[in-house]
Amino acid sequence: MNKLGLIALAATSSAKSLYSSYTFEPLQHLAGIAPYFEPQDPPRDPSPPQGCNVTKAAYLVRHAAINANDFDYESYLEPFLDKLANHTAINFTSTPSLSFLETWVPPQLVEQSQLTRTGKLEAAQLGVTLSYKYPNLRLPERVYSSTASRTLESAKGLIRGLETEDNQINLVEIYEGEESGADNLTPYKACPAYSGSQGSQQASEYIETYTAPIMARLNAYAPNFNFTSDDVTAMFQMCGYETVIRGSSPFCDLDLFSPDEWLSFEYANDIMYFYNTGYGNPISGTIGFPWLNETMNLLSSSSSGSGSGSGSQAASQDLTISLTHRELPPTVLVAMGLFNNTQFSTQSAINATMPLNQVNYNRAWVSSYILPFLSNIAIEKMDCSANYRVQTQAQSSASSSSDNTYYRVTVNNVPQTLPECHDGPAESCSASGLQSWLAGRAAMFEGFSEKCNVSYSNSTDQVAFYTDSSAGNGTTVDKRR
Numbered sequence: 001m002n003k004l005g006l007i008a009l010a011a012t013s014s015a016k017s018l019y020s021s022y023t024f025e026p027l028q029h030l031a032g033i034a035p036y037f038e039p040q041d042p043p044r045d046p047s048p049p050q051g052c053n054v055t056k057a058a059y060l061v062r063h064a065a066i067n068a069n070d071f072d073y074e075s076y077l078e079p080f081l082d083k084l085a086n087h088t089a090i091n092f093t094s095t096p097s098l099s100f101l102e103t104w105v106p107p108q109l110v111e112q113s114q115l116t117r118t119g120k121l122e123a124a125q126l127g128v129t130l131s132y133k134y135p136n137l138r139l140p141e142r143v144y145s146s147t148a149s150r151t152l153e154s155a156k157g158l159i160r161g162l163e164t165e166d167n168q169i170n171l172v173e174i175y176e177g178e179e180s181g182a183d184n185l186t187p188y189k190a191c192p193a194y195s196g197s198q199g200s201q202q203a204s205e206y207i208e209t210y211t212a213p214i215m216a217r218l219n220a221y222a223p224n225f226n227f228t229s230d231d232v233t234a235m236f237q238m239c240g241y242e243t244v245i246r247g248s249s250p251f252c253d254l255d256l257f258s259p260d261e262w263l264s265f266e267y268a269n270d271i272m273y274f275y276n277t278g279y280g281n282p283i284s285g286t287i288g289f290p291w292l293n294e295t296m297n298l299l300s301s302s303s304s305g306s307g308s309g310s311g312s313q314a315a316s317q318d319l320t321i322s323l324t325h326r327e328l329p330p331t332v333l334v335a336m337g338l339f340n341n342t343q344f345s346t347q348s349a350i351n352a353t354m355p356l357n358q359v360n361y362n363r364a365w366v367s368s369y370i371l372p373f374l375s376n377i378a379i380e381k382m383d384c385s386a387n388y389r390v391q392t393q394a395q396s397s398a399s400s401s402s403d404n405t406y407y408r409v410t411v412n413n414v415p416q417t418l419p420e421c422h423d424g425p426a427e428s429c430s431a432s433g434l435q436s437w438l439a440g441r442a443a444m445f446e447g448f449s450e451k452c453n454v455s456y457s458n459s460t461d462q463v464a465f466y467t468d469s470s471a472g473n474g475t476t477v478d479k480r481r
Helices: 003-019 070-085 096-102 117-133 149-162 200-221 229-246 259-276 284-300 310-316 328-336 388-394 431-445
Strands: 053-062 142-146 170-174 319-324 376-383 405-411 414-416
Touching (some): 096 200, 117 229
Antiparallel strands (some): 376 405
């Protein structure tokens, strides 16, 4: 190689070292136990498109961070902690990655499923964020929540952050009934065709694969402890739960688990959620569609003003916010067609996109992006009359109020493009396009009672509590000074 070639090679090498960097954050790969974050993948601008302003918005929010999920605690965390307490004779100091166990004291995980202080703070912060994000929207008179303590406490925290004065917003509790059809914020509980254990078998198959070398390594360090696959899972989980309780966790250290191992843990969870509430479960879209359909109806309504009764109030609210559990948001995303691994493929066998023996690193279905604590789906109605593209289109057609109306979806503050409806500014969906798009989704997913194999009486396929006066006015939220 001549001198000029060497100089070019040196310049290329220098550029790589100058501009390349690698960082990895385990807390962003913890699936359903990830502290809230906004993935910015893709890094789209969360602000409304230029020339557009939001006139209405609806939010579906998962509860904030909890001490531990009951299943995780009983199946993994408690057995691991009991085992650790009974192996006091093992000396972990000789192994750097495990040496912290010599002095580590487990966090208090009593009252699993209860909000942590971090969770309460995050919920209040989301309320403040929404008040700043929509300064021109009226505060809602009602916020809706399912009746579990963790969702109610999340809703209370959000209301405290959203209110500018005391007692402006009421909290309406929506009963988590098993015989209430689709008319609630936990419709999966009223769907006999759905089972909470779905996806466990598929996830277990991959867990056996990815944990085998980790078990071998840890058992070489501490052979008397006999690390199992469940122990390894518990250690990954402890990173997330301890962080939202204490602010940090030694289990998140990359000396303990490598980035690729964290990605494997995440993928195992992705498999479970895929077959539980995602595209791998044929009933998912049917569970999520009633909320989607009613929310689109509320947003497209021309109602405005304060409203005189509870029946008219929900439709007239500028901002509709609902708190639920982790099961509902992904089913709504399926009903929308978002995070679909096969959206841009002719591949019809969608289950093949989530192999059980290796990670599909190119998948769209990533539960850490979909379901961190306080995960939120937003649907925004926008007036884009000041957008140049809209003005240009309007010149060739008769003008109407709907000509300037567009809809946009964000997930954890990242804009998403609806499949088959992206004819507006920044790939938003026009009002006319939305109607045909929603009709298409209805053809795929409507029929909750029939598809859920409902046998109880008085089931319904519709969400009505937003406009039904029987839901009540709710109660104000006490302030904690």
